[in-house]
Amino acid sequence: MKEFDDILKIVGDFGLYQKFQLFFFVMFCGLTSFHQLGNTFFSASDGHYCRVYDNQTYVNDSPVKNCTIPYTLDGTTVVWDKCNRYDVNVSSEDDPSEDICFPRGNDTLSCDQGWVYDKTWYENTVVFEFDLVCTKDWMKQLSKSIFPLGNIIGVLVFGQIADTFGRRVSMTISLILTVATSIATAFSPNYAFFIFGQLLLGLFPLAFLMSCQVSITEIVGPKYRARCLAVGHVNWCIVMIILGLVAWMIDGNWRQLQLIIGLSWAAFLPYLIVMTESPRWLMQKHRYDKCYKVMKRFAKFNKTTVPDDIFEKGKTTASELTGKTDTEKERKYTLLDLLRSPILRIRTLIICFNWFSCGFMYYGISLNTDRIGENPYRTFIFSGVVEIPGRLLAWWFVGYFGRRWSLGLFQVMGGLALVLSGFPENDAVSISIAMIAKFCTSAVFTICYVYSVELYPTVVRGIGMALSSTSAGIANIISPFIILLSVYWTPLPFVTIGITSVFAGLVVPILPETKNENLPGTIEEGELFGRAKQKQRGSIKTEHVEDEERQTLLPKSASTSKANENQDKNAYGVFHHEPSLDTVF
16 A cells, blocks of 8 residues: 555645645634734733822823822932822822922822823723733733643643544634634623633634644645745734734724634634545544545545555555454554653654744744834834744745754754843844844744654654644743843843753754655654664655656666665665764654
8 A cells, every 4th residue: 555645646745625725724824823922912011100080091291190109210210100109189180289299298008099001002901901010910921821821731632632533623623612712702801701711712723723734734745844834834924914003003902903813713614614634644543435535535626536446455454453452443642652752752852842942932022022112013013024034034944954954053043143132222233133033933933843743753743743832832931921030130031032042953953854754654653764774664665856756757667776776775764865874863
């Protein structure tokens, strides 16, 4: 029986059907950025001080503020107290007369009547609506950290569902729940409801995208995988820019923005009708009849044919399992299977460390653009623009230099840039260097997705990608609190994040190269993948695209001779054409 990548060449490894599915993947990549980065505006805040009368508005320099708000001097800079006020009674902006304000004691009160907020940039945020300042400031950080906690739970649960019950089951459940939760959260009656909604919105959309991403890479040929993922990631950046523009147009009103996001996802519910199961997963699970039906659908769209007997050998093998136990018939793989193998365990740890450092840098910059520059919307949009060339350059690098060296290079460059961005006193210089780091980390994210999908075997690819994404989710949880280290030393947050990225890049060369290689299917194939010396396994042998094209032009006898020559070359490695001396594992 042929390998799945050989079957793909028969029905078309990047035909009309794959392009049709790619369109939806690209759209969902963009929509997911709405949720992943929306909290930048939901939990944004600006200046505030204690309210002293009803219907008071924020005025930066007013008689009421001078009369009622304590301040200290930091050199020549006036620092107003945001959480306390003087014990004086003022009923309007015109009320504070000298006999009320002066002389005045030093007795202060907490903000017993609430706060007034600077609404120059934001009409209404969760911080403003639920007063998440002063003693409740931790709730603002919680709203930023609860979302990635949902990411972690979602990708782990749905990653296992994708590997056990299929990519389609995982995607169907997560898509429906994403739409329902997103719209419901826009009508949150209180902060607790909003936080629960954020937890669920962290759980479902990214879980959907991870399964969708695994599915698209499993239905295209080796040379198209990086291209498909890169196009999807470019649309992530484009929709990120749209998110900034929409938020700016509605003056940062979080309820309106959340509702727009929910309705955008609802528009793509019809995808459930045309969604198909991954034929590669079906074949790995010995479900040959269903796999054949899906491949027939591929062939119909791609105007090709599928031989009727293409799965006969596989069906015969599967039928031999009829008298065996359920465990022997179809083994259920879990995270433990991935970590039980020493070689896959080390590779998984390295990949996860790179995901962690990438998420650390990406979210550390993206979710704190309200701290950078004067106009938060412009800074956010600019950071999205910067990502586009980073994603495109990553696409070119992985195709030309391979996955391994591209990932290591961008990790080190991005880390060094972020470390340097913390030192210049000039805001423009600091922001420019930070955007170079953002450029590099956007490239790293694209490469990480491509590299991870290609390294993990099919039977644990869903849970492997889930574990990798979990690492980025942990970094996302930590990053809002790392930013708080600036109270001890201003550059410390970015220095910490940057050094982590540099170390991650330095361990990447341990991993094998995956460029133009067939995806490993089983745990055993995953262990053999990229090793310099291994037993010959002709059934999973891979040839370069150029070699294949040359053989099709040769006579049968010459082609057979060429195949024998390639078999001799591959005696040292099942997947690689030549032994890689610098590959440790």
